[in-house]
Amino acid sequence: xxxxxxxxxxxxxxxxxxxxxxxxxxxxxxxxxxxxxxxxxxxxxxxxxxxxxxxxxxxxxxxxxxxxxxxxxxxxxxxxxxxxxxxxxxxxxxxxxxxxxxxxxxxxxxxxxxxxxxxxxxxxxxxxxxxxxxxxxxxxxxxxxxxxxxxxxxxxxxxxxxxxxxxxxxxxxxxxxxxxxxxxxxxxxxxxxxxxxxxxxxxxxxxxxxxxxxxxxxxxxxxxxxxxxxxxxxxxxxxxxxxxxxxxxxxxxxxxxxxxxxxxxxxxxxxxxxxxxxxxxxxxxxxxxxxxxxxxxxxxxxxxxxxxxxxxxxxxxxxxxxxxxxxxxxxxxxxxxxxxxxxxxxxxxxxxxxxxxxxxxxxxxxxxxxxxxxxxxxxxxxxxxxxxxxxxxxxxxxxxxxxxxxxxxxxxxxxxxxxxxxxxxxxxxxxxxxxxxxxxxxxxxxxxxxxxxxxxxxxxxxxxxxxxxxxxxxxxxxxxxxxxxxxxxxxxxxxxxxxxxxxxxxxxxxxxxxxxxxxxxxxxxxxxxxxxxxxxxxxxxxxxxxxxxxxxxxxxxxxxxx
Numbered sequence: 001x002x003x004x005x006x007x008x009x010x011x012x013x014x015x016x017x018x019x020x021x022x023x024x025x026x027x028x029x030x031x032x033x034x035x036x037x038x039x040x041x042x043x044x045x046x047x048x049x050x051x052x053x054x055x056x057x058x059x060x061x062x063x064x065x066x067x068x069x070x071x072x073x074x075x076x077x078x079x080x081x082x083x084x085x086x087x088x089x090x091x092x093x094x095x096x097x098x099x100x101x102x103x104x105x106x107x108x109x110x111x112x113x114x115x116x117x118x119x120x121x122x123x124x125x126x127x128x129x130x131x132x133x134x135x136x137x138x139x140x141x142x143x144x145x146x147x148x149x150x151x152x153x154x155x156x157x158x159x160x161x162x163x164x165x166x167x168x169x170x171x172x173x174x175x176x177x178x179x180x181x182x183x184x185x186x187x188x189x190x191x192x193x194x195x196x197x198x199x200x201x202x203x204x205x206x207x208x209x210x211x212x213x214x215x216x217x218x219x220x221x222x223x224x225x226x227x228x229x230x231x232x233x234x235x236x237x238x239x240x241x242x243x244x245x246x247x248x249x250x251x252x253x254x255x256x257x258x259x260x261x262x263x264x265x266x267x268x269x270x271x272x273x274x275x276x277x278x279x280x281x282x283x284x285x286x287x288x289x290x291x292x293x294x295x296x297x298x299x300x301x302x303x304x305x306x307x308x309x310x311x312x313x314x315x316x317x318x319x320x321x322x323x324x325x326x327x328x329x330x331x332x333x334x335x336x337x338x339x340x341x342x343x344x345x346x347x348x349x350x351x352x353x354x355x356x357x358x359x360x361x362x363x364x365x366x367x368x369x370x371x372x373x374x375x376x377x378x379x380x381x382x383x384x385x386x387x388x389x390x391x392x393x394x395x396x397x398x399x400x401x402x403x404x405x406x407x408x409x410x411x412x413x414x415x416x417x418x419x420x421x422x423x424x425x426x427x428x429x430x431x432x433x434x435x436x437x438x439x440x441x442x443x444x445x446x447x448x449x450x451x452x453x454x455x456x457x458x459x460x461x462x463x464x465x466x467x468x469x470x471x472x473x474x475x476x477x478x479x480x481x482x483x484x485x486x487x488x489x490x491x492x493x494x495x496x497x498x499x500x501x502x503x504x505x506x507x508x509x510x511x512x513x514x515x516x517x518x519x520x521x522x523x524x525x526x527x528x529x530x531x532x533x534x535x536x537x538x539x540x541x542x543x544x545x546x547x548x549x550x551x552x553x554x555x556x557x558x559x560x561x562x
Contacts, residue, residue: 053149056145114141232285
């Protein structure tokens with residue numbers, strides 16, 4: 001008896017869906033791309049519970065008649081290609097004819113569509129792969145697709161979905177990428193009947209980036225370069241916008257959002273010494289080239305591409321970005337801080353610029369150090385001093401970070417017991433991008449327990465009306481911007497105590513002196529003295545060493561004296 005048997009069509013469809021549909025954001029991406037292929041100028045997206053309950057995408061594209069409607073949900077049916085050679089001249093996003101059929105196999109999907117030349121539209125429904133009848137329906141020109149109960153009959157796949165908040169954030173990322181790839185198209189996204197993101201049509205790329213990122217136009221540099229059969233255009237952020245994460249890096253090939261590690265790396269490499277090696281540049285780059293020299297058929301969701309002459313394209317990208325950087329003013333645009341926060345004075349010597357974001361509750365420099373050997377500063381980063389064991393080298397940023405962390409933590413715990421907070425009068429309003437706003441919403445309960453009173457105040461704005469006493473006098477606008485950047489790397493909400501301590505660690509890191517900051521002799525000695533009386537002084541809050549000791553015995557071995 002044979003143990004090999006053919007799979008049913010239902011199982012085949014569900015397996016195929018796994019290659020295309022992983023989560024609600026992928027459904028949104030596929031449906032948006034269908035709308036763009038249909039020539040839409042307005043696309044509206046709505047979802048509930050992070051897309052797991054329902055997703056609807058409506059457009060004003062050219063629509064379908066009743067015959068095309070029935071074929072659209074059949075596997076491997078498409079209007080984009082007819083022969084294998086068409087893959088070499090592909091201009092559309094979709095071409096495999098899998099998306100709608102795959103989505104329909106793992107959900108309840110309803111499609112309504114009307115062509116401008118028709119008097120009525122048509123509707124068809126599919127329940128987890130079971131196709132219903134086509135019926136007439138009254139509707140405006142275009143197509144509306146609703147997907148409900150995603151993975152309801154695939155519990156093994158549904159359990160891998162993240163929380164609604166995280167799935168929502170991924171949908172926002174998809175919509176934002178689509179909006180940046182087509183600034184001429186209007187996008188509106190609502191979640192749980194609340195507007196999350198809206199951009200009008202016929203914007204320039206700069207206007208759209210400013211709208212989405214909430215950045216000053218002066219911090220976004222134009223890129224526009226022409227090479228043989230290749231145009232590279234878009235925007236790169238000044239070094240001031242650099243992030244620790246690759247959160248704001250968008251790469252489009254013929255308007256298709258793609259991932260390509262080599263292309264992303266060459267952009268960072270072109271910045272060179274303009275960037276801290278630990279940070280990532282911000283960029284939105286479009287590549288326009290002949291379809292015949294790229295292969296988009298190497299990934300089920302068309303997120304990867306391959307180039308015929310990748311080396312030349314990498315070189316051209318480097319040239320285009322380098323040209324933009326050289327032709328623009330890269331000066332930082334600072335938000336001035338109060339003088340006492342921005343400067344430290346050393347008797348009658350010139351003022352020394354220091355961290356301009358925060359101040360510690362107890363000034364780390366206001367310490368009378370004991371008489372000791374002069375402390376040397378190397379590369380404005382490391383302090384060298386003699387100690388009884390031998391030679392001590394101190395990382396000034398890590399050391400100051402540990403000092404401030406212990407001060408902040410002690411003050412925070414005292415204030416937490418006393419519930420000591422301060423009401424801001426007037427309250428402060430901060431504005432965020434759509435993704436940042438969602439991140440802040442996810443962390444509002446934790447921030448409230450810490451002592452912050454933050455509430456939504458408009459589409460992407462938040463009002464801060466109360467803060468713990470620890471943070472009074474801080475640059476809250478900058479503080480929240482940097483905390484959101486740090487939160488973005490968490491991946492998921494964590495416990496209150498963990499977030500509280502990590503938030504304090506972020507504050508200490510942001511307010512500590514940096515590598516490259518000049519310290520006076522008094523400040524060097526005060527830093528070492530303060531560190532000596534600090535708990536857990538051997539590492540910074542992130543685990544990096546603050547000091548390195550070379551004993552006399554070590555030195556003798558290094559110089560071969562023994």
